[in-house]
Structures are given as C-alpha cells and as structure tokens.
Amino acid sequence: MGQPHFIVFANEKGGTGKSTTAVHTAIALAASGHRVGALDLDQRQRTMARYLENRDATMRRLDKQLAYARYEVLEDQSELGLKAAVERLSAECDVIVIDTPGRDDPIARAAILKADTLVTPMNDSFVDLDLIGQVHPENFKVTKPSFYAELIWNSRTQRAKATGRSVDWVVLRNRLQHIDSHNLRRVGAALDELARRVGVRVIPGLGERVIYRELFPKGLTLLDLAELGEVGMGHITARQELREMIAGLAIPGQAEIDAPKAAAAG
C-alpha cells in the first residue's frame, strides 16, 4: 500500500472556515469511495470531531449508513503523538484530512510539513488577506507577502529538502457572497496577484449560506440531501459549489472518480 494523501486545513486566523470545509472535504471524498481519516488537532474546540460524532449519532438514529470518515482528536499534543495518530490512520485510510487550530501552534506546524495539499480557507476580506499579503491602501496592489506566506514558503522548502515531495498550497475563498461587489473583485484581484508571487493556487470554496451553520447538529453535509428533509434550489446550488470546491482541490485519483459521474449526469 502507498502513502496516504495528506490534506491539511490551516490558517492561523480563527473563524475562516477550516473545520467546516475540512468536514465537507472528508465526507465528499468518502462519498466518492476513498477511505478517509480525519484528525482534529484542535483539542480545545474539537469542531471537526464533534461534527463527525454528531454524524455517527444521526446514523444510529436513522439506522442508516452514510459516507463515513474514521476520526480522532489529537489528545497527545506532541510530535510523537502526532506521528502515532498518523500511523494509526495511515494503516486504514488512503486520504487523511487534518484540521488545525486557528493559532500558531507547534503541532500545527508539524502537520503542515506533512501536507501534500495544504488548504488555507479565508473570507473575502482584506482583514483575512492581510495574513497572506499586504496591499497598498489606495490602489490595493500587493505590496508584500506577509509572515504566513513566508512561514508556508519555509515549510515548503524544508519539506522538499527532507522528503523530495512538494506541497500544493491552495487558498480557498470561503463564504463567497452571491452578489458581486467592489470588495469581492478587489480581494480577488489582490489574491490572484499574490498567487503568482508566492506560488499558491486560489480556488472558490463554499458560498455564504445559513445552511452551513445548521448542518452541524446532525453532522450532515450538502451531499446528504436525502437526510435533510425539505430540499430547495439553494441546496442544489450549494451542493454544486461543494462539488466544484472538491474538484478544485485536485486530489490525485479524484478526477477519474468524478469523470464517469459527470458523464452519467449528462
């Protein structure tokens, strides 16, 4: 068996959607047939693990098997603890999704070094962008990459030296507004410029929708429409956004899985 593919969700800022997008990614990949492990490094908030616990409870209540990710919270917050947890999950899984806390943390840095795909979700705001790059106050042009971009850059170089493996760094624009706005376009333009300068890909994430705040108690995702009860157009559009987000992550093997489905959907 080969090495699993590691997807790490990291942003030192809290509330950018790491846990929400991590859970959706884990379940979407499980739904398309991957054996997925979910490791929650945020031992205080435990959002990803709590979400998946709620999902377990829903499966028991409905007596129904839904797409499933094996999960654990990193209780032993040491490099050895991380290594052990990764070994446990690697034995059973071909994709491992790691959620990290929204602060600088040595274990999060160690996890970033493991990433094959590093996902940094951010809201469309210059406040969130500031972590990655600074912009000129009048023309909004990028003046320089910020410390977080440097941290990732260094971590990338370190990983390439140690393992010869590269990392695909992806900035995921979460909570996208449906209405076009100056802000959206300006942040978008600054991000595109940064992308070129620091070697990051920018992909669209989930739209700003109340549903993402409501799914948590049942541990459901937008791929579980059958379990959601009333389904409206908004849900269908949101599910499409989710599928595009997963396609944008470009996890190896996923395109082949999606292609027959897309052909069948016609």
Ligand SMILES: Nc1ncnc2c1ncn2[C@@H]1O[C@H](COP(=O)(O)OP(=O)(O)O)[C@@H](O)[C@H]1O
């Ligand atoms: N696309 C979205 N639309 C609406 N609310 C969202 C969306 N993504 C995340 N949220 C909400 O934003 C808050 C922070 O999200 P969370 O995933 O916990 O971020 P983080 O893990 O980065 O701290 C939560 O209340 C979550 O429900």
Ligand SMILES: [Mg+2]
């Ligand atoms: Mg979180």
